[in-house]
Amino acid sequence: MLEPLRLIIQDVNNAPNIRSALNIVVSRVCETLQSEVCSIYIVDDTAHQLVLMATQGLNPKAVGVLHLNFDEGIVGLIARREEPINLDDAPNHPNFHYLPEASEEKFHAFLGVPIIHQRKVLGVLVVQQKLPRKFSQEEETFLITLSAQLSGVIASAQQRESFLEHQVIRKVEGIAAAPGVALGQAVVFFPPTDIWAVPDKKAGNIDYEMLRLDKALQLARDEISAMKERMADALGKDELSLFDAYLNILKPNGLAKDVKQQIQKGHWAPGALRRAVAKHVRVFDSMEDEYFRERSTDLVDLARRVLSHLEKEQSSRPKFDTPKILVSEEITASMLAEFPARNILALVSMRGSPTSHAAILAKALGIPAVTGFENVPIARFNDQTLIVDGYQGTLYVSPNEQLISHYTQLIEEEKALSKSFEKDAHIPCKTTDGFSFPLMVNVGLLADFEQSLLVGADGVGLYRTEIPFLLREQFPSEDEQVKIYRSALKSFNDLPVTFRMLDIGGDKQLPYFPIVEENPFLGWRGIRVTLDHPEIFLIQARAIFKAAQHHPNIRITLPMISSVKEVDDSLLLLRQAYHEVANELENYKTPFPEIGIILEVPSAIYQLAEILQRIQFVSVGSNDLAQYLLAVDRNNTRVSNLYSNYHPALLRAIAKISEECEKQNKPKFVCGEMAGDPLAAIILLGLGFDS
Ligand code: PEP
Numbered sequence: 001m002l003e004p005l006r007l008i009i010q011d012v013n014n015a016p017n018i019r020s021a022l023n024i025v026v027s028r029v030c031e032t033l034q035s036e037v038c039s040i041y042i043v044d045d046t047a048h049q050l051v052l053m054a055t056q057g058l059n060p061k062a063v064g065v066l067h068l069n070f071d072e073g074i075v076g077l078i079a080r081r082e083e084p085i086n087l088d089d090a091p092n093h094p095n096f097h098y099l100p101e102a103s104e105e106k107f108h109a110f111l112g113v114p115i116i117h118q119r120k121v122l123g124v125l126v127v128q129q130k131l132p133r134k135f136s137q138e139e140e141t142f143l144i145t146l147s148a149q150l151s152g153v154i155a156s157a158q159q160r161e162s163f164l165e166h167q168v169i170r171k172v173e174g175i176a177a178a179p180g181v182a183l184g185q186a187v188v189f190f191p192p193t194d195i196w197a198v199p200d201k202k203a204g205n206i207d208y209e210m211l212r213l214d215k216a217l218q219l220a221r222d223e224i225s226a227m228k229e230r231m232a233d234a235l236g237k238d239e240l241s242l243f244d245a246y247l248n249i250l251k252p253n254g255l256a257k258d259v260k261q262q263i264q265k266g267h268w269a270p271g272a273l274r275r276a277v278a279k280h281v282r283v284f285d286s287m288e289d290e291y292f293r294e295r296s297t298d299l300v301d302l303a304r305r306v307l308s309h310l311e312k313e314q315s316s317r318p319k320f321d322t323p324k325i326l327v328s329e330e331i332t333a334s335m336l337a338e339f340p341a342r343n344i345l346a347l348v349s350m351r352g353s354p355t356s357h358a359a360i361l362a363k364a365l366g367i368p369a370v371t372g373f374e375n376v377p378i379a380r381f382n383d384q385t386l387i388v389d390g391y392q393g394t395l396y397v398s399p400n401e402q403l404i405s406h407y408t409q410l411i412e413e414e415k416a417l418s419k420s421f422e423k424d425a426h427i428p429c430k431t432t433d434g435f436s437f438p439l440m441v442n443v444g445l446l447a448d449f450e451q452s453l454l455v456g457a458d459g460v461g462l463y464r465t466e467i468p469f470l471l472r473e474q475f476p477s478e479d480e481q482v483k484i485y486r487s488a489l490k491s492f493n494d495l496p497v498t499f500r501m502l503d504i505g506g507d508k509q510l511p512y513f514p515i516v517e518e519n520p521f522l523g524w525r526g527i528r529v530t531l532d533h534p535e536i537f538l539i540q541a542r543a544i545f546k547a548a549q550h551h552p553n554i555r556i557t558l559p560m561i562s563s564v565k566e567v568d569d570s571l572l573l574l575r576q577a578y579h580e581v582a583n584e585l586e587n588y589k590t591p592f593p594e595i596g597i598i599l600e601v602p603s604a605i606y607q608l609a610e611i612l613q614r615i616q617f618v619s620v621g622s623n624d625l626a627q628y629l630l631a632v633d634r635n636n637t638r639v640s641n642l643y644s645n646y647h648p649a650l651l652r653a654i655a656k657i658s659e660e661c662e663k664q665n666k667p668k669f670v671c672g673e674m675a676g677d678p679l680a681a682i683i684l685l686g687l688g689f690d691s
């Protein structure tokens, strides 16, 4: 029955709306099971009733009219009990409820299964037959499987279609991409030029097509350069290098080369552009890698820009002369740079991940962002009032007065809190009984460094060194890394900076070093990669030691440590790099720094006694520790309700880490997001953590 099931789901997914999807299901189920009746009842949440929404075999006039309470009939019983009921003679069942409007008295055989999505009953799927007989086990499992697949379709259609009826306030759960809260009017921006809609045409004059392509490319390059200049104040050198990557793509020997080949073959310039881009996108998309999919988005975005010049169109860009919320199918880094950052209150993107360039830039610019609204018709949001909650990943559309006043208050409180922090930043972090509990920050982009100084941090608890690696086209050289690290150290005026050795893999993929795995979070990640590539490890370590020549206040941490041997191997490489640098540079006086581990793999907790004999401190990476301890993918919205900083198992594990460190008198810190949660920070202080 696998094939009919697959075909039904395929047709359901292609249906234009939920009504026709349900009609497809009832008619195809009758056909497959040779049953006389198939009906679907859907829960009406406001009336708390089940409504007949589609049927084959019962009176079609009852559709939308027949309502059942949850305590009525066998259908109500299935919804209440949340389990299937299979009967050979339904009218004899004590719960049988005669429904004159459905004319169902003549049917005896009955099989009904609940339709459940994320623990919530959405409806009931029923098949019936005149002759008394029990439906077979196989028929029952067929219906259960179909209902499980149908539930997702119904849930997303309900979300989508309640928007169409609209004007009700809606809360939509997405993915948090950049923290913060915003309330404002939405501006929906769809790039005007659809590259995929460009038709094929023969070039009238090949020279002319070449000429106008060159002109369009030049105009696109000018735009990107202007954007880069506009962003120069807001972003560090590192993030700006993204725009250089874009410029490279638009250079004569980049994408243009392929487009020109197509023109030579006789295609007009817009068609040649579409063909060349399609070829590249096919390659990127076939790589099944999130990072490459992001790159293909960048490429299409650039091609649209070139096309808009080819079409001599002025693209209809929305005006951002007052602060608004930018909404789009997919927000790209260049789109973000196109509008004045001070007037973008927040970003809402249908697609895209928290690791996308746009999300990285949004964080650097302090703009809240949410993403992951695949089934939501966001084009309808134009001019509507939205609330964006970038902490929870939640979006509210047309919120009521109550919500608006709640969030207005939150936004005011956030502002007041930031102000008061700025005012109090100089006060040392000490408890009233005199315990010093320094506040350190996590940084990645150069822009973060400036912000961190503003908040009066006592130093950097975690420098995610992979971020500058992510924004490049190839591994940065030793010299380049020295420059990046030196400017980071400089901007912190000799406050302590904790460098984390490159932590790639998992959800952090380098565009030029793809790691394709079934299970990337359990795969080649962090120290596992760099120990397998000592040349990458050594170059980075040498760069850190060189940068520290005149700024010796550094510490180094090792990510993803799961065994004692990984600590020993890393220490060996770190010492080798240190001695090389000390011999190479004249007058090198910086001492070998304190080395610690990021404690984020549970196995390290049970080897901590041995590990601590080799290192000077421990920094708990609670983001990953929670993920591995609770077996909850930190990026999966479906299980995000199971991810908690307050899970007793996590707190016990953290308490044990603290005890082990105390036994050997070694300092312990927390660098995961948990430390930024005020309540959790108090618990950590109570558990004996040092910063
Ligand atoms: C962590 O895992 O807690 C951590 C600090 O590192 P990252 O979030 O970069 O994995």
Ligand code: MG
Residues within 6 Å of the ligand: 559, 600, 621, 623, 624
């Ligand atoms: Mg981690």
